Amino acid sequence: MAPDSSSAGKKTLRFTKMHGLGNDFMVIDGVTQDVHLTAAQIQRWADRNFGIGFDQLLLVEPPAEPNVDFRYRIFNADGDEVEHCGNGARCFARFVLDQGLTHKRVIRVAIQKGTLELHVHDDNTVTVDMGRPQLQPEHIPFIANEQHSVYPLLISEHEPALEISAVSMGNPHCVILVNDVDKAPVQALGPLVENHDAFPKRCNVGFLQILNRHEGRLRVFERGVGETLACGTGACAAMVAGRLRGLFDTNVTLHLLGGDLEISWSGDGSVLMTGPATKVFEGYIPWNNPTHN
Numbered sequence: 001m002a003p004d005s006s007s008a009g010k011k012t013l014r015f016t017k018m019h020g021l022g023n024d025f026m027v028i029d030g031v032t033q034d035v036h037l038t039a040a041q042i043q044r045w046a047d048r049n050f051g052i053g054f055d056q057l058l059l060v061e062p063p064a065e066p067n068v069d070f071r072y073r074i075f076n077a078d079g080d081e082v083e084h085c086g087n088g089a090r091c092f093a094r095f096v097l098d099q100g101l102t103h104k105r106v107i108r109v110a111i112q113k114g115t116l117e118l119h120v121h122d123d124n125t126v127t128v129d130m131g132r133p134q135l136q137p138e139h140i141p142f143i144a145n146e147q148h149s150v151y152p153l154l155i156s157e158h159e160p161a162l163e164i165s166a167v168s169m170g171n172p173h174c175v176i177l178v179n180d181v182d183k184a185p186v187q188a189l190g191p192l193v194e195n196h197d198a199f200p201k202r203c204n205v206g207f208l209q210i211l212n213r214h215e216g217r218l219r220v221f222e223r224g225v226g227e228t229l230a231c232g233t234g235a236c237a238a239m240v241a242g243r244l245r246g247l248f249d250t251n252v253t254l255h256l257l258g259g260d261l262e263i264s265w266s267g268d269g270s271v272l273m274t275g276p277a278t279k280v281f282e283g284y285i286p287w288n289n290p291t292h293n
């Protein structure tokens, strides 16, 4: 029985903890609850010792336009709102069905820059149409050399420039090819690239090991979070980068620390991503809605 959310003026907020291959989320129903969040509140809840602990917070809201079922907003653990989250999109679809907010198995959801179409399968995996990758420099604030969206990125004058791929899935990704992800300098290089001034909005940093034309291994140092066990938009960006370099075919399995994602891209049009979405628990947290303080 849920505690009375309005007793004695003290409010409680209902949420669900979920993950997509270990990339974990606090998911909040902002359709039946009146929710206004501050960056400071998100940071407190994201703390894995003093809060709930998550990589991103997902806020589900009513649609603001026709032909869309919901809007969903994404906030990194550092409190910043961001453009897209692939693992989050799958968990969003599972959440709105579990909560009875929809009975549709094909769900259209608005994100910051566009609309996604989600297909929920009987085995509880979800296929997300992730939209077209954006390679034009205006999406990636780079001096483009145009060659397969591969750019030199100078980290230090004492070392040769990194040869990186820059792909936007709505959120910025920098993909670096490595021989062995287990030996990749994720913690040392991740923050330097994330905060490089070539990325005025910072970026997510993917370390991609090509196994064959249909398989790769990927680790991601996420913008605003650090290394996560999986990154859906990062997997899409890595597959696009590999395909643009002529190293991947149309359908690829990417092995991330938390499990596998299936990514399809013909070289034009949308990237499709398929993977699981898992509910861990439901909870309630005492809360003073900032707009009612």
Ligand SMILES: N[C@H](CCC[C@H](N)C(=O)O)C(=O)O
Pocket: 023, 055, 056, 074, 076, 082, 083, 084, 085, 086, 087, 088, 171, 172, 204, 222, 223, 224, 225, 230, 231, 232, 233, 234
């Ligand atoms: N850290 C990302 C947002 C979450 C992306 C990731 N969790 C995914 O599954 O796509 C960014 O700042 O753009």
